[in-house]
Amino acid sequence: xxxxxxxxxxxxxxxxxxQAIQHILLASALTVSTxxxxxxxxxxxxxxxxxxISGGSLxxxxxxxxxxxxxxxxxxxxxxxGKTTAGLDGDYTAEEGLKRLLAGTGxxxxxxxxxxxxxxxxxxxxNAASTLPAVTVTGKGVYDSTDPYNEDYRLPNSSTxxxxxxxxxxxxxxxxxxxxxxxxxxxxxxxxxxxxxVSGVVQGGFNQGTSDGFLVRGFQNTNMYRDGLLMPTDSSTxxxxxxxxxxxxxxxxxPGSLLYGRAEPGGIINLVTKQPLSTPFNxxxxxFGSYAFYRTSMDSTGPITKDDTLLYRLNLSYENSGSYRDFxxxxxxxxxxxxxxxxxxxxxxxxxxxxxxxxxxQDVGIPQLGKRPAPIPIxxxxxxxxxxxxNGDSILAGFNWSHEFNDNWKVVNKFMTQNYDNKDIRQMYxxxxxxxxxxxxxxxxxxPQIKAERYSTTINLLGKVNTWSTTHNLLFGFDYFNTKDTxxxxxxxxxxxVLNVFNPVYFTSQPYxxxxxxxxxxxxxSWYGLYFQDQIDLPYDFHALGGFRYDNAQIRNxxxxxxxxTEDRLSPxxxxxxxxxxxxxxxxxxxxxxxxxxxxxxxxxxxLPPQTxxxxxxGIKTEFLDGKLRSTISYFNLTKQNLPVSIPGTFYxxxxxAAETRGIEFDTTGEILPGWNVIIAYTYxxxxxxxxxxxxxxxTGNQGNKxxxxxxxxxxxxxxxxxxxxxxxxxxxxxxxxxxxxxxxxIFNTYQLPGYVTVNLMTSYxxxxxxSKITTQLNVDNIxxxxxxxxxxxxxxxxxxxxxxxMGSIRADF
Numbered sequence: 001x002x003x004x005x006x007x008x009x010x011x012x013x014x015x016x017x018x019q020a021i022q023h024i025l026l027a028s029a030l031t032v033s034t035x036x037x038x039x040x041x042x043x044x045x046x047x048x049x050x051x052x053i054s055g056g057s058l059x060x061x062x063x064x065x066x067x068x069x070x071x072x073x074x075x076x077x078x079x080x081x082g083k084t085t086a087g088l089d090g091d092y093t094a095e096e097g098l099k100r101l102l103a104g105t106g107x108x109x110x111x112x113x114x115x116x117x118x119x120x121x122x123x124x125x126x127n128a129a130s131t132l133p134a135v136t137v138t139g140k141g142v143y144d145s146t147d148p149y150n151e152d153y154r155l156p157n158s159s160t161x162x163x164x165x166x167x168x169x170x171x172x173x174x175x176x177x178x179x180x181x182x183x184x185x186x187x188x189x190x191x192x193x194x195x196x197x198v199s200g201v202v203q204g205g206f207n208q209g210t211s212d213g214f215l216v217r218g219f220q221n222t223n224m225y226r227d228g229l230l231m232p233t234d235s236s237t238x239x240x241x242x243x244x245x246x247x248x249x250x251x252x253x254x255p256g257s258l259l260y261g262r263a264e265p266g267g268i269i270n271l272v273t274k275q276p277l278s279t280p281f282n283x284x285x286x287x288f289g290s291y292a293f294y295r296t297s298m299d300s301t302g303p304i305t306k307d308d309t310l311l312y313r314l315n316l317s318y319e320n321s322g323s324y325r326d327f328x329x330x331x332x333x334x335x336x337x338x339x340x341x342x343x344x345x346x347x348x349x350x351x352x353x354x355x356x357x358x359x360x361x362q363d364v365g366i367p368q369l370g371k372r373p374a375p376i377p378i379x380x381x382x383x384x385x386x387x388x389x390x391n392g393d394s395i396l397a398g399f400n401w402s403h404e405f406n407d408n409w410k411v412v413n414k415f416m417t418q419n420y421d422n423k424d425i426r427q428m429y430x431x432x433x434x435x436x437x438x439x440x441x442x443x444x445x446x447x448p449q450i451k452a453e454r455y456s457t458t459i460n461l462l463g464k465v466n467t468w469s470t471t472h473n474l475l476f477g478f479d480y481f482n483t484k485d486t487x488x489x490x491x492x493x494x495x496x497x498v499l500n501v502f503n504p505v506y507f508t509s510q511p512y513x514x515x516x517x518x519x520x521x522x523x524x525x526s527w528y529g530l531y532f533q534d535q536i537d538l539p540y541d542f543h544a545l546g547g548f549r550y551d552n553a554q555i556r557n558x559x560x561x562x563x564x565x566t567e568d569r570l571s572p573x574x575x576x577x578x579x580x581x582x583x584x585x586x587x588x589x590x591x592x593x594x595x596x597x598x599x600x601x602x603x604x605x606x607x608l609p610p611q612t613x614x615x616x617x618x619g620i621k622t623e624f625l626d627g628k629l630r631s632t633i634s635y636f637n638l639t640k641q642n643l644p645v646s647i648p649g650t651f652y653x654x655x656x657x658a659a660e661t662r663g664i665e666f667d668t669t670g671e672i673l674p675g676w677n678v679i680i681a682y683t684y685x686x687x688x689x690x691x692x693x694x695x696x697x698x699x700t701g702n703q704g705n706k707x708x709x710x711x712x713x714x715x716x717x718x719x720x721x722x723x724x725x726x727x728x729x730x731x732x733x734x735x736x737x738x739x740x741x742x743x744x745x746x747i748f749n750t751y752q753l754p755g756y757v758t759v760n761l762m763t764s765y766x767x768x769x770x771x772s773k774i775t776t777q778l779n780v781d782n783i784x785x786x787x788x789x790x791x792x793x794x795x796x797x798x799x800x801x802x803x804x805x806x807m808g809s810i811r812a813d814f
Contacts (some may be wrong), residue, residue: 013390017277051088051097056279058083061101062119069094075119079107084771087279088145104149144245146274148281148299148813152179153677154630154670156369160250160270162535162545163228163259163460163475169621172575172587174200174253174634176667182679183243185720185762187287187779187807189295189319190226191249192790195269196738197716198251199665199681204709204791212240213791216797217253217638218661218688218710225260225270229398229416230457230481242356244297245315246338247274253665254615254636255593258549258573261479265593265613265640275350276311276340277301282814289807292322292329304339311340323363324803326381330360345665346404354396362390362427366501368751369434373789373798374501382440382499384428384507392450394421408464413457420452426510430797433751438502441494444511448489456481459583473535474548482526491518527553533573546574551594555607568609569594585621591613595640608655613640629670629678637662641693645702645747657692659707663684675722679736681716690747705749709791713743720762734762745792753798756788772814779807 049069053061059080066073071094085101092100098109098117108122145155155177157165168175176198188194191212192203204213204220213222224231224241231241249271256268280302287295297317304310319332338352364383366374398416405411425447434440458479465472491513499505533547552568575589595611619634639660644653663685672675688710695701718736723729737759745751764777782804790801 034233048091049097051090051092053088053101056084056087058085058101058105061085061087063603065097065101066117069097072116072172073119074116079119079121080105086144086149089144111180145179146277148277148283148301150179152671153179153182153679154628155179155248156627156630158223158250158252159587160228160252160256160268162461162490162533163477164473164535166535169579169582169585169623170577170631171761172543172545172589173591173617174619174632174636174665174667176251176253176669178249178251178633180246180248181395182718183246183249185732185764186718186760187762187777187809189287191243191269191271194243194246194249195251197679197718197736199667199679199683199715200253200267201251201269202709202711202714202740202743202791204793213328213793214269215709215791216269217636217663217684218707219264219266219638219643221264221269221638223264225268226396226416227273227400227414228260228261228270229458230263230454231271231418232454232483241271242317242332242334242336244299244334245274245313245354247272253533253634254307254589254617254638255573255591257551257571257593257595257613258531258533258547258591259477261481261549261551262527262553262594262596262610265611265615265638269286273336273352274299274301274313274315274338274389275797276313276338278303278308278311283808283811285811287807287809290805291787292320292326293807295319309342311342313338313340324379324805325363325800326379326433327383327385328361328363328381331358332360333357347402349401351399352396352398354394356394357392358394358716359391364428364430365792365799367430367434367440368430368798369436369438369501371751372719373751373753374434374744376436376501378787378800378803380501380504381506382428382430382442382501386507386510390422390425392420394418394420406749410462411459412462413459415457416455418452418454420450422450423445425449425450434501438500439498440501441498443492443494444513444559446489446491446513447487448491450485451486451488452483454481454483459755468541471537473537475531475533475535476535477531478528480528482524484522484524487521489518490521491515493517523555525553525555527551541579543577544575544581545589546572548572549594553610568614569610573608583623583627586619587621588616588617588618593640595642605660608644608653609642611640611642613638615639625670625672629668631666631668633664633666635662635664643690654695655796656690656702657694659690660687661707661710662687666679675724676719677721678717678719680715680717683711685710685712685714702747705747706744708744708746708749709753711755713739713741715739718760730766732764732766733760736760740788745798753789753792756786756801758782758786758788758801759784772812775809775811775813777809777811779809781805781807 014151051065051068053064062073062080063324066087083105088097088100102108106122108117110120113489144150148366156167158168158175158177159165161171161173163174175329178194178198183194186193195201196203202215204215212224215221249269252268254267255265256263261270283299285297295317299315301313304312315336317334319330322329334356336354338350340348340350342348361383366376366382368374396416396418398414400414402410402412426444428442428444431441431443460476461476463474464475493511493513529549529551531547531549536544538544543644549571550568552566556661571592571594573591575587577585577587579585593613595613615636615638617634617636619632622631623629639658641658642655643659646653663683666682668680690702690705690708695704716736716738720734721733722732737757739757741755743753745753760781761779761783762779764775766773767773785804788801790799792798
């Protein structure tokens with residue numbers, strides 16, 4: 001059987017003649033004739049079928065696809081030999097499925113007759129699957145974002161806002177997703193770099209650079225969530241979160257207390273981890289960069305048994321790096337295995353472990369001098385060379401299982417425990433602003449032993465009920481969280497001499513700690529919550545969401561021996577979204593939040609009252625270019641009560657009456673043209689103030705002051721273009737910038753951090769070596785070498801941003 005080419009040889013350039021002849025010869029070898037090709041596509045090609053095709057051999061996947069779809073398929077065996085596919089999972093038409101299976105193979109398809117399809121080499125200008133992105137199936141929450149070869153910036157669904165796999169266009173809240181491709185293109189080995197392209201998120205100078213901290217919608221947020229479970233941050237124990245096993249990062253703007261308990265009201269930053277896949281995949285990467293940065297990472301997944309009953313995933317990384325700051329370096333070992341057990345088609349269980357050994361220094365930062373940060377060189381540290389490192393181990397273990405009772409009802413349970421163990425830590429802290437002559441007072445703290453134990457679990461019952469012309473997606477949930485932090489043998493001593501920031505003279509020996517002054521601290525917290533949520537699909541393209549949560553919490557500290565009264569609260573949430581056409585959604589929502597209490601903070605030994613918050617939000621979401629480019633513009637009004645504020649000259653805190661932020665956020669993410677991806681984020685926050693405060697003397701205290709570290713304007717741009725054809729195919733180029741306006745340095749508004757703009761570049765090249773894909777990459781951040789301040793926690797802890805830095809990488813995927 002033969003097949004005629006649609007391209008005439010007439011007018012072909014000599015440079016293309018060989019390619020055209022090759023296409024004709026390969027096409028003529030197909031065993032299905034095109035002579036009987038119908039003028040109109042048959043119904044068979046347009047009917048949607050459900051597919052569950054594992055990745056692997058392309059020829060085998062195509063044969064299985066043809067069987068499931070009812071199509072007659074044929075191709076020369078030489079075309080598919082040695083080629084692989086990522087597989088297919090979801091509801092697709094024949095055309096959609098073929099594009100997905102053939103993506104990246106250099107092959108395309110032709111419907112040759114009624115119910116028949118042929119595969120051939122892709123020609124320039126054809127429907128070549130190699131130039132097409134992953135197919136999005138509109139209206140169905142099945143999208144293979146876990147495909148290791150999925151290069152999309154825009155992911156259609158998110159679970160963080162609702163704890164169900166819901167299209168973002170049907171979610172009445174602002175949700176942004178940072179895909180793994182963005183993390184790879186930015187070489188984001190830190191969370192702060194990964195989320196700097198999300199509006200409303202500003203880096204904070206928290207925990208002396210050893211753990212992650214942000215301001216989201218104007219309020220401090222140092223807590224992360226891992227697959228929906230809380231990972232609280234403690235400055236004494238936690239180091240920056242590893243990104244080696246992250247699939248994506250989902251950011252829910254605004255309060256998430258209904259689903260996540262005692263959360264910060266600015267938003268939820270949820271780290272979604274990589275899970276085992278049935279399709280074998282392996283990747284190894286070596287990164288190297290400025291300031292003696294070296295990092296090796298590995299990702300491996302696939303079946304353990306031939307029937308895919310047991311699957312595994314293993315991620316690991318080793319990092320050794322210096323710093324642009326004196327006396328600062330880091331070493332980290334990270335190992336994260338996961339085993340998944342497919343008990344049957346409706347029941348799964350997984351066992352996971354994360355081990356991290358860290359050995360790093362805290363960065364004390366720099367103090368304020370007058371109304372600005374002290375003007376000292378970026379490398380100058382006010383630490384002492386002999387200060388010990390934050391040396392410890394973290395072990396996380398988890399067990400998750402789910403069971404589908406039928407097509408409409410499902411139960412999901414997650415359990416996680418986390419333990420930290422740090423020993424022999426001695427750190428120095430700056431006490432207050434620098435004096436006009438440049439001198440600062442300091443004190444030293446000795447932590448012989450620091451331990452932390454965290455336990456959390458959640459169980460959710462999900463169901464779908466149809467009533468008349470509406471569909472209810474129901475969620476009933478329970479969660480429990482318990483933590484205990486123990487600091488043994490704490491000892492504090494003041495520095496025997498002041499340090500001049502302009503001409504530092506460091507000590508030659510350790511300070512003396514009087515053993516009789518040692519003391520212990522033990523804090524425990526436990527809470528549980530019950531919650532209910534109903535997502536309703538209404539007539540006329542309306543989507544409603546409503547729910548409420550009951551929390552019960554208790555905190556105890558050993559300093560005063562006081563157990564706080566039980567705190568409980570009922571918190572509602574509701575939203576309405578209208579999607580009159582596929583590309584447009586209009587929404588509004590109201591949410592209340594029940595936050596944390598500060599342990600051992602008040603001068604009388606009692607805990608501060610729990611923080612609460614309320615938010616109104618409205619916005620517009622759009623999807624253009626066949627859904628490839630999504631944008632969200634939202635307006636929010638967020639009020640928070642009982643913020644802790646330090647009492648000057650003491651280690652104690654008191655609670656503010658209320659603070660409020662109002663603003664507009666804009667995010668757009670996706671593909672403008674084939675190969676051209678873009679992320680744009682902008683935040684305008686004209687109002688971020690303390691609206692109510694009464695100090696101990698009965699005055700207005702800080703009322704009217706601006707919230708610290710909240711810029712009026714901030715934004716970012718990042719875009720990449722990958723050459724799709726020709727001699728430069730495989731090359732990718734990227735560029736972007738991050739801009740943050742002037743911010744108040746503290747809640748007392750005594751000094752300001754200047755605004756800044758940084759420019760970042762990247763380039764990479766992908767090539768095939770046998771069955772492997774090799775990627776070389778170079779990122780250049782802050783190419784203009786701008787000196788800027790990334791954030792601050794208080795007057796005595798201002799953090800420099802990174803100067804001009806280079807990071808190279810070579811990665812092999814196979």
